Amino acid sequence: MSGDGLRDYELVMIVSxxxxxxxxxxTVERVQEFIAEQGGQVKEVTPWGRRKLxxxxxxxxxxxxxVAQLGLDPQRVRALEDNLRLAEDVIRHLVVKLEEEVGGPDxxxxxxxxxxxx
Numbered sequence: 836m837s838g839d840g841l842r843d844y845e846l847v848m849i850v851s852x853x854x855x856x857x858x859x860x861x862t863v864e865r866v867q868e869f870i871a872e873q874g875g876q877v878k879e880v881t882p883w884g885r886r887k888l889x890x891x892x893x894x895x896x897x898x899x900x901x902v903a904q905l906g907l908d909p910q911r912v913r914a915l916e917d918n919l920r921l922a923e924d925v926i927r928h929l930v931v932k933l934e935e936e937v938g939g940p941d942x943x944x945x946x947x948x949x950x951x952x953x
Contacts, residue, residue, distance in 0.1 A: 841875060841906035843935075848919060848928040849888070849898035856885065859899045862924050866903075869918050875907035892926050904933075
């Protein structure tokens with residue numbers, strides 16, 4: 836978690852195949868603007884391109900995947916999800932909170948394995 840109250844999240848969204856590949860960038864920019872308006876920041880955007888879906892979503896069999904790393908106030912995540920839910924060109928999305936790094940590779944585990952718990 837950043838010192839400015841922003842928590843780290845990963846956003847995966849699938850853009851409708853009806854949106855041209857060139858227009859996917861405009862959708863991503865619109866989402867980035869919304870995140871900025873909510874006081875967040877987009878750290879990295881990785882377009883995965885058009886891929887076949889594991890199962891049909893809204894009758895579509897493929898979509899353009901985009902993954903973004905972002906920082907956002909936890910109280911603003913709901914607004915982001917609501918915005919994505921209403922966006923007609925985004926057919927599916929998932930926002931996942933990223934775990935905070937607790938030290939380096941030699942740091943003890945945050946929670947012991949279940950077998951060691953009493």
